[in-house]
Amino acid sequence: MESIIPASELNRRLVRFREIMNAQNPEWEMGIIFSKINLLYFTGSMPDGMLIIPRDGEATLWVRKSFERTSKESEFPDIRLMGSYRDAAAVYPQTPKEVYLEAEFVPLAMFNRIRKHFPFERFQSLDLQVSMTRAVKSDLELSFMEKAGAIHQRVLENLVPNILKEGMTEADLSGELYRLMVLEGHQGTARFSMFDTEIVVAQLGFGESSLYPTNFDGPGGNRGLNAAVPGLGSRKRKLQKGDLVFVDMGMGVNGYHSDKTMTYMFGKPLPEDVQNIHKQCVDIQHQVASMLKPGNIPENIYETIMDGLSPDFKENFMGFGDRYVKFLGHGIGLTVDELPVLAKGFKDPLEENMVFAVEPKKGIEGVGMVGIENTFVVTPDGGRCITGDHPGLIMVE
Numbered sequence: 310m311e312s313i314i315p316a317s318e319l320n321r322r323l324v325r326f327r328e329i330m331n332a333q334n335p336e337w338e339m340g341i342i343f344s345k346i347n348l349l350y351f352t353g354s355m356p357d358g359m360l361i362i363p364r365d366g367e368a369t370l371w372v373r374k375s376f377e378r379t380s381k382e383s384e385f386p387d388i389r390l391m392g393s394y395r396d397a398a399a400v401y402p403q404t405p406k407e408v409y410l411e412a413e414f415v416p417l418a419m420f421n422r423i424r425k426h427f428p429f430e431r432f433q434s435l436d437l438q439v440s441m442t443r444a445v446k447s448d449l450e451l452s453f454m455e456k457a458g459a460i461h462q463r464v465l466e467n468l469v470p471n472i473l474k475e476g477m478t479e480a481d482l483s484g485e486l487y488r489l490m491v492l493e494g495h496q497g498t499a500r501f502s503m504f505d506t507e508i509v510v511a512q513l514g515f516g517e518s519s520l521y522p523t524n525f526d527g528p529g530g531n532r533g534l535n536a537a538v539p540g541l542g543s544r545k546r547k548l549q550k551g552d553l554v555f556v557d558m559g560m561g562v563n564g565y566h567s568d569k570t571m572t573y574m575f576g577k578p579l580p581e582d583v584q585n586i587h588k589q590c591v592d593i594q595h596q597v598a599s600m601l602k603p604g605n606i607p608e609n610i611y612e613t614i615m616d617g618l619s620p621d622f623k624e625n626f627m628g629f630g631d632r633y634v635k636f637l638g639h640g641i642g643l644t645v646d647e648l649p650v651l652a653k654g655f656k657d658p659l660e661e662n663m664v665f666a667v668e669p670k671k672g673i674e675g676v677g678m679v680g681i682e683n684t685f686v687v688t689p690d691g692g693r694c695i696t697g698d699h700p701g702l703i704m705v706e
Contacts, residue, residue: 314353316384338405354383398426409435453565462697465571479542499559511558519555519678550576553677568666570682590680593669601692607655629672638667
């Protein structure tokens, strides 16, 4: 599933970025990209280096390591070797007084090093403009996400029920699940833009483990191995008849992700009232998906759904206790968590080919986290699901 991003696609991305920058920051003169994810987006490679984008003139990818690898896998038109920032700075004798950087990514030490060689006086953030550029997917990007979604559907809907065994631990499930994911075509890692956040396989748990507090900004819980590795799953918690099994994971192909949550009833059905709560979450997903049309406002979608819920249902909705999150879904692409978000404060209209993970979930004491998550492409007819349509709570005998 390897794929070199064509030069025409890379050019389209730079053109869109410049259009957004020109509209929002008409006086900008230079932007510099350092993060590997954004380098991948704009150049098709992830080197140790930087991309300098002048307002006027051609952008240049400066590579410290590895120039050889980047030259083979990238069709970016101007790739140059640098030993240090000094080499690049020599090509730009007049540094603008103000430079645009990734304020969410660049650490202070890197900032000081780059400023030593590019002596700008002020900096501004270009994070929002890059996020807006990335939010609308091309046909090529959608093709990768659709491949990830197809793998997601097969693994969670068809294969996981066959590996659930009484007495297995959550950690056992993590290992088996990861093996299946990679065999089916997963790129081996799911990336997040959330600071210092990593999930190797999934947020998963048996029973109330899916309600356990985490440092992850999502509705589900995860007990994890220990404080140092809060992901994966417990080596102590074993699967028992009557357990709810909760699996929330990202799937990646050629850098691009889909996101999906599936639940299972192991050994015997859950009580009818629990199943009804889950079904209401599925209904909410369908309602949100029907509103994923160009021109609709994310904030309005969020408020429409929340205003229609009863006070009882809102309790432990999108989390458990005071650990609930204030969104119904999130953008997704090169990272699992992207802009825009289906939440208050997001007022820019949706555009066709934006992609969202929609995840209405509700915690139930003594049971765990019910609900669902799937990935949808914004279309004039509403959200088009790319991760399957099973309603969840799959019965596993």
